[in-house]
Amino acid sequence: xxxxxxxxxxxxxxxxxxxxxxxxxxxxxxxxxxxxxxxxxxxxxxxxxxxxxxxxxxxxxxxxxxxxxxxxxxxxxxxxxxxxxxxxxxxxxxxxxxxxxxxxxxxxxxxxxxxxxxxxxxxxxxxxxxxxxxxxxxxxxxxxxxxxxxxxxxxxxxxxxxxxxxxxxxxxxxxxxxxxxxxxxxxxxxxxxxxxxxxxxxxxxxxxxxxxxxxxxxxxxxxxxxxxxxxxxxxxxxxxxxxxxxxxxxxxxxxxxxxxxxxxxxxxxxxxxxxxxxxxxxxxxxxxxxxxxxxxxxxxxxxxxxxxxxxxxxxxxxxxxxxxxxxxxxxxxxxxxxxxxxxx
Ligand SMILES: C[S@@+](CC[C@H](N)C(=O)[O-])C[C@H]1O[C@@H](n2cnc3c(N)ncnc32)[C@H](O)[C@@H]1O
Ligand code: SF4
Numbered sequence: 439x440x441x442x443x444x445x446x447x448x449x450x451x452x453x454x455x456x457x458x459x460x461x462x463x464x465x466x467x468x469x470x471x472x473x474x475x476x477x478x479x480x481x482x483x484x485x486x487x488x489x490x491x492x493x494x495x496x497x498x499x500x501x502x503x504x505x506x507x508x509x510x511x512x513x514x515x516x517x518x519x520x521x522x523x524x525x526x527x528x529x530x531x532x533x534x535x536x537x538x539x540x541x542x543x544x545x546x547x548x549x550x551x552x553x554x555x556x557x558x559x560x561x562x563x564x565x566x567x568x569x570x571x572x573x574x575x576x577x578x579x580x581x582x583x584x585x586x587x588x589x590x591x592x593x594x595x596x597x598x599x600x601x602x603x604x605x606x607x608x609x610x611x612x613x614x615x616x617x618x619x620x621x622x623x624x625x626x627x628x629x630x631x632x633x634x635x636x637x638x639x640x641x642x643x644x645x646x647x648x649x650x651x652x653x654x655x656x657x658x659x660x661x662x663x664x665x666x667x668x669x670x671x672x673x674x675x676x677x678x679x680x681x682x683x684x685x686x687x688x689x690x691x692x693x694x695x696x697x698x699x700x701x702x703x704x705x706x707x708x709x710x711x712x713x714x715x716x717x718x719x720x721x722x723x724x725x726x727x728x729x730x731x732x733x734x735x736x737x738x739x740x741x742x743x744x745x746x747x748x749x750x751x752x753x754x755x756x757x758x759x760x761x762x763x764x765x766x767x768x769x770x771x772x773x774x775x776x777x778x779x780x781x782x
Contacts, residue, residue: 439495439754441727441761445714448499450492453721454485454516455505460534461588462574464615464644478722482516484741488719490523491750497717499528501572505721508537514562521567530570531563532613535598536591538563538573560598560605570609571602577614577621578631586620603635611638611683611700616659625664626671633697640687640700647729653705661701665690668699675699686713711764717757725754727761735760 439447456474458466480488489500500520507513520529542562544555557565575595576586583592602610612632616622625641632639641664646653669675675690678698682689687700688707711728718726723738735757740749 439497439758441758443761443763445761446496447715447717447758447761448497449716450489450497450500451503451716451718452485452489452500453503453505453719454507454513455479455510455721457509458504458506458534459509459536459589460506460591462615463586463588464617465647474722480719480721480723480738480741482512482519484723484738485516485719486519486523488723488737488741488750489520489526491747492717492719492754493523493525494747495751495754496525498525499530500526501530501532501570503532506534506537507531508533508540508559514542514559514566517563517566517568528570529566529568530572530609531568532572533574533598534587534591534595535573535575535602536589536594538571538598538601539594558601558605560601560607564605564607569607570611571607572611572613573599573602574613574615575599575628575631576617577624578627579621579624582620582624586617599635599637603637609638609683611640613640613642615642615644616661616664617644618657618659620657622659622664622667625668629668629672629692629697629699632699633692633695638683638698638700640702642702643705645704645729658705660706661703662706665701714761717754717761725757727757728764731762733760733762 441447502517504510510516520526538558538560540559541556542559544557563571573595577583578592580590580592583595584590599610599612612628614621614625614628628639641661643661644653644658665675673693676693678689678691681698685702686704687702689698689700691698714728718729720726720734723736723741724734725737726734735753737750737753740753745753
C-alpha cells in the first residue's frame with residue numbers, strides 16, 4: 439500500500455482496549471473514566487480478520503497497544519492467533535509493563551513441548567511469537583512515577599521490565615515521555631538503568647493527543663533541550679543515522695559506552711512524517727491514517743454488516759489514499775479522542 443505522498447504502509451498499530459490500570463496525565467483526561475461498552479470493541483475474531491486483511495495488503499509489522507493491552511481479558515488467546523497470519527514478520531507489544539509478571543495459564547500442548555506449570559505474562563507473550571516489547575517508563579522516582587501515572591506502580595513496572603528480559607525478547611525498548619518539571623532532572627538515571635539492562639531507551643516529546651492542556655510552555659520539553667541536558671553529563675552524543683528501528687526515532691551513541699539512545703521529536707522535527715509507514719486501528723474499529731489528524735474511518739460498520747474480504751481490502755486502500763502528508767499537531771489539530779482509545 440502506498441499513499442499519495444509516497445509513504446509505503448507496512449506497519450499497523452492495533453489498539454485492543456481503551457482500558458488501562460494507570461492514568462497518565464498526558465494520555466487520559468483525568469475526569470473521563472468511562473470505558474467503551476464491550477459491544478463497541480472489536481472482538482478477537484474481528485481484530486484477527488482485519489489484521490489478516492492488512493497483512494494480505496503488505497503489512498509486515500504490527501504492534502498491539504491500547505490503553506493497556508494486557509488488561510484485556512484472555513488477551514493471550516488473541517495473541518496466539520497472530521503468528522499464523524501470512525506476511526507478518528514483526529509482532530510487537532506496547533505496555534506499561536506493570537502486568538508482565540502476572541501468572542498466565544499455559545496454552546494447550548503443541549505436541550512438541552510439555553507445557554510448563556504456568557508462565558509469566560511476559561513468557562506467554564514471547565511464546566506467541568512476539569519479538570519486540572516497548573515498555574513505558576518516564577521516571578525512576580517512585581513518587582514522580584505515581585504523580586505522572588496516577589498509580590504507585592513503579593516497582594511493578596520495573597519487575598515487568600525484568601520479566602521481559604527473562605522471557606528473552608530480542609528487542610526491548612523503554613519509552614520515556616519528556617515532561618518539563620517532572621522528569622527532566624532524572625533522564626541520566628534512566629540512561630544508566632537502560633545501560634545496566636542493555637535496553638534501548640527513547641525519549642519522546644509530548645503530543646497534544648488527548649487534551650491540548652497537556653502541552654504547555656510549562657511542561658513541554660523539546661528533544662533538543664533534553665539532549666543538551668544529557669550531553670552536559672555524558673559529553674557530545676554521537677549521531678547514528680544508519681541505525682533504524684522501523685520508526686521515527688533518531689539514534690545517538692553515548693560517548694565511551696556501547697549504548698544507544700533515541701529521540702522522537704514528534705513536535706519539533708519538521709521531517710518527522712516523511713518516513714511514516716503506519717496506519718492505526720482503534721479498539722472500536724476505526725482506521726486512522728495518522729495519529730495527529732482528526733481523520734478516522736469506521737471499518738467496524740462494514741465488517742459487522744457482512745462486507746467481503748475484497749470490500750474490506752478496498753476500505754484499507756481508500757483510507758491509505760486519504761493519509762495526510764503530515765500530522766496537524768503543530769497547526770489545526772483538536773483532540774477529539776483520548777490517546778488511550780487511539781492506541782499510541
Ligand atoms: C497510549 S500508550 C499504550 C500502551 C501502554 N499502555 C503504554 O503505556 O505503553 C503508548 C505510548 O504512548 C505514549 N503517550 C501517551 N500519551 C502521549 C502523549 N500525549 N504524548 C506523547 N506520548 C504519549 C505513552 O507514553 C506510551 O509510551
Ligand atoms: S500511557 Fe499507557 S499506561 Fe499511561 S494511561 Fe495511557 S495507556 Fe495507560
